[in-house]
Amino acid sequence: MKHLKAIQKYFWKYRVRLGVGLIFIFLSNYFNVLTPQVTGYVIDFVPRKLGLPGYQPPKRAPQYDYLVTKFINWMEGMSGLTQVVAWCGIIVLLLALLRGFFLFLMRQTIIVMSRHIEFDQKNEIYKHYQQLDSGFYKRNSTGDLMNRIAEDVSRVRMFSGPAIMYLVNLISLISLAVFFMYKRDPLLTWYVLAPLPVLAITIYFVNNTIHKKSEKIQASLSDLTTNAQESYSGIRVIKSFVQEKAMLGFFMKNSEEYRKNAIGLAKVEAVYFPSITLLIGISTLLTIMIGGLYYIRGTHNIGLDTIVEFVMYINMMMFPVSAIGLTASMIQRAAASQKRINQFLDTKPAIAEPQKATKVDLQGNIVFENVDFVYTDTGIRAMNNFNLSVKKGQKVAIVGRTGSGKTTMAQLLLRMYDVNNGRILLDGIDIRELSLRQLREQVSYVPQDVFLFSETVENNIRFGLAHADAADVEKAALQASVHKEITGFSQGYQTMIGERGVTLSGGQKQRISIARALIKDPSMVIFDDCLSAVDAKTEKEIIGNLNDYLQDKTAIIITHRIFTLFAFDKIVVLEDGRIVEEGTHQDLLAIPDGYYANLYARQQETDREK
Numbered sequence: 001m002k003h004l005k006a007i008q009k010y011f012w013k014y015r016v017r018l019g020v021g022l023i024f025i026f027l028s029n030y031f032n033v034l035t036p037q038v039t040g041y042v043i044d045f046v047p048r049k050l051g052l053p054g055y056q057p058p059k060r061a062p063q064y065d066y067l068v069t070k071f072i073n074w075m076e077g078m079s080g081l082t083q084v085v086a087w088c089g090i091i092v093l094l095l096a097l098l099r100g101f102f103l104f105l106m107r108q109t110i111i112v113m114s115r116h117i118e119f120d121q122k123n124e125i126y127k128h129y130q131q132l133d134s135g136f137y138k139r140n141s142t143g144d145l146m147n148r149i150a151e152d153v154s155r156v157r158m159f160s161g162p163a164i165m166y167l168v169n170l171i172s173l174i175s176l177a178v179f180f181m182y183k184r185d186p187l188l189t190w191y192v193l194a195p196l197p198v199l200a201i202t203i204y205f206v207n208n209t210i211h212k213k214s215e216k217i218q219a220s221l222s223d224l225t226t227n228a229q230e231s232y233s234g235i236r237v238i239k240s241f242v243q244e245k246a247m248l249g250f251f252m253k254n255s256e257e258y259r260k261n262a263i264g265l266a267k268v269e270a271v272y273f274p275s276i277t278l279l280i281g282i283s284t285l286l287t288i289m290i291g292g293l294y295y296i297r298g299t300h301n302i303g304l305d306t307i308v309e310f311v312m313y314i315n316m317m318m319f320p321v322s323a324i325g326l327t328a329s330m331i332q333r334a335a336a337s338q339k340r341i342n343q344f345l346d347t348k349p350a351i352a353e354p355q356k357a358t359k360v361d362l363q364g365n366i367v368f369e370n371v372d373f374v375y376t377d378t379g380i381r382a383m384n385n386f387n388l389s390v391k392k393g394q395k396v397a398i399v400g401r402t403g404s405g406k407t408t409m410a411q412l413l414l415r416m417y418d419v420n421n422g423r424i425l426l427d428g429i430d431i432r433e434l435s436l437r438q439l440r441e442q443v444s445y446v447p448q449d450v451f452l453f454s455e456t457v458e459n460n461i462r463f464g465l466a467h468a469d470a471a472d473v474e475k476a477a478l479q480a481s482v483h484k485e486i487t488g489f490s491q492g493y494q495t496m497i498g499e500r501g502v503t504l505s506g507g508q509k510q511r512i513s514i515a516r517a518l519i520k521d522p523s524m525v526i527f528d529d530c531l532s533a534v535d536a537k538t539e540k541e542i543i544g545n546l547n548d549y550l551q552d553k554t555a556i557i558i559t560h561r562i563f564t565l566f567a568f569d570k571i572v573v574l575e576d577g578r579i580v581e582e583g584t585h586q587d588l589l590a591i592p593d594g595y596y597a598n599l600y601a602r603q604q605e606t607d608r609e610k
Ligand SMILES: Nc1ncnc2c1ncn2[C@@H]1O[C@H](COP(=O)(O)OP(=O)(O)OP(=O)(O)O)[C@@H](O)[C@H]1O
Pocket: 138, 375, 377, 378, 380, 381, 382, 400, 401, 402, 403, 404, 405, 406, 407, 408, 409, 448
């Protein structure tokens, strides 16, 4: 339960709605408990008025509610029996209508409030997810992230809406009913309440079982979602390796686990409801038997009207009491779900915003100073006393074997991770002193693995700069040499990409991703091996365009191919997170058996073969 404290702030936010809702619950129950009193009155009134033989007038006048007493006084002024019975009928109907009306308002306030809370909570989680660092995303699966924002939030809503409603309904109805029952006949009330301890013990044990089973269900559901999500996103790999059957088997195994747990819970719930009905039945039986006995003996102030009233009260409590289990299980599930949500909400982003960010217009001077970096989860030392200085407007190529630390270097510059030792300076300022927003707005990064949204081509490019207009988008596409292909699509820039639209080639995706980076017009650009999927002709065209575009910008180009067309100020060869060769194209070619010289020779050979 303590986990649910996290949503207290929402109850406070919607306190007026909640307060009014609680009043509506009380009012609907208030009008509900008046019905047995009016019915009891008629049952006593008819034989009294008719003077039926054997009629025993009550020794003590029944204590009705204020409103009912007022109504009776008004009605008794009328003489006719039929009139009184008809009026009582009308009043019972009116009470039912009033009860229904307040039930409607109760749902309109409490359930609507729960939907608002659900909306706020989803936004809170989404916002928090966005602040979390790359390490967090590496540790947690997408399926799990999705499950917490969707399934878990809706379980918490079952608490903030229906569960609260049922709980307050139960408490207010039982309080009102017991209050009037006790006022009517204390002794019979005790008999009615006798099965209560058994009821409480049953609920306690069943709840514990439900709680354990619910937690298991949630965990298996999370596995199932992760499994399904990975299957869909990796569908091409699955199909090309003909692994559909294996994946299905895997899914069925997870699914079976979920089914087993869910059936287990259903069994407990199946036993629970009949038990509650039985206990309620025992209460009714006790009322009729004991009340009847007292009535026959005439030793106690119990009339037929009292018995009828009590039976009506008990039946009235039937649904709310039987819903205790359901309510408790909703609360247990919500607590388990909120615990999972809190785990993520309590995760602090490893990359912290500086207390007071330095505000500067970055020019593009980059310095890596004795940078060390180790990936904590794998223990891999990806940067090893790395030093590099790039002046404003310079173009630097980074080459090196796969796994040598090129991407890590770019990630560190974008502050996706913080360095372990050393520092990275931009215009002489440690990047940890810059606001993340400013830093990432000034550095455009084209990643190795392209990601495009299921959106229009235009919106995918505009993602880099929300306020860009159509002309800016087109200009960026031209620079990335993808404009011609886009205009060839049936709907041009409005063509949908991905699941709901066209499937692009690897090279087209790369160039749209480049256009997205170029549109930002930043002072620094990092291209991370982003021309690997384009042909030589397009590569030449893009490099030609980039030469103009990058004129006054600082550019770091990570590549596995050597671009002789590009006038690099410096070329750096990385190995095991440190620089092993550094200089201009000519400098590096002069190193005998150097990595760069070999790479160049191999490339020349392949190009000749082509
Ligand atoms: N997120 C990560 N978590 C743990 N280890 C990582 C992570 N990313 C990279 N590594 C490891 O760090 C080392 C450097 O990787 P990095 O991606 O920087 O190399 P790279 O030079 O860019 O390689 P490539 O040319 O194949 O892209 C590798 O040994 C890699 O396994």
